[in-house]
Amino acid sequence: MQEQYVKYYSHHLDRDVEMLVYGHWGYPILLFPTTLGRHYQAKDMGLIESVRGLIEAGTFKIYCVDSIDADSWYAKHLPPPLRVLNHMQYDKFLTNELVPKIQQECAVAKIGVAGCSFGGYHAFNFAFRHPEQVAYLLSLSGAFDMRSFLEGHYDDNVYFNNPVDYVPNEQGWRYGHMKIVLGTAEWDICYDANLRMSGILSGKGIDHWLDVRGWQKHDWPLWHQMFPDYLARVF
Template structure:
């Protein structure tokens, strides 16, 4: 598969961000890495390989971005309020710098987003905060409540990055047009979070699919099995 390493300066982050682009043409899917993951993680754990057929047939183009976790959720040396603020800068980098470039490059109005574990939180939070930019959302093995990273701190910024809290009150017509798949496994410790999010969406009448695999845990083999099936739902 065609691969291209890209580096770009982010005005919001104030530093260079790195990204791996897999494929040369197709519908764009932005992949968020797991906790503290790097842009090459999806390749190294063969998640990109799992959708090789779609890439080689020029149906999709993957954009694998670096995480910002070391400045936000995992920056234990920083005040929790600063962690949330820094995640907000990462969110703005994606929404105001990266996604507009992808939209222009691929000539699309909306993109797909995907991620495993904390990357699944990133994908879901991004999609629900920016539903005008996202048409397809695939979370795999994710939990969605970020209060565990905040050491008891909670403010307005934290609320608006915590989907279980803000989604019950959120209103946007684009939610009802989005292709949403919440993937988990029977023995995944994040399974309960997916049931909770599915219930929130169901109460709002937002169409979605809750996919609970009967076997497997919180690990890459399950996610590699899920991803090509989820990608096929784009077409």
């Protein structure tokens, strides 16, 4: 399985962003890490190994990108408005720099996005903010309400990055092309969040698959099962 380390300078973030890229060819999946995770997390926690066969076959190319959670949602040392502004710079890095690079490298018009836990939020939020760049969304045990991170602060920037707020006001047809999976389990701490988001999507007429697995917890063993299954079945 081909592994490539990439250090990518972002003008929007004014810093280097590190990535690990897996595969020689295939449909591109941008994979976000969990809370405060780094680009090597998916490898270290066995998630990449769970889809080795699909990568080696040239079916998928997986881009594991760094988060900047420590400077945005989890940056307790910063005032809440700045936390959200930093996240918006990360969104601009993805939208204007990284995703166009991936589209060009893989010769596709739209990519897939995926993530576990807080990475599921990142994947969902990016896909719903930028459906023109995304064809597939896999959110594994994601959460979709960010207000608890901001100590009561709320403004337009929060609204447009808080899916439980803005998705109910979106036009459902904008997402008709997208294959969407919300994965959770009966013992998942994000079970209720996924049921709530599934209800929001259904209310907007947005087709999706809510996959609820039995008697499993919010942890890597669950995601090791989900990720290869979703890649094999949804694409």
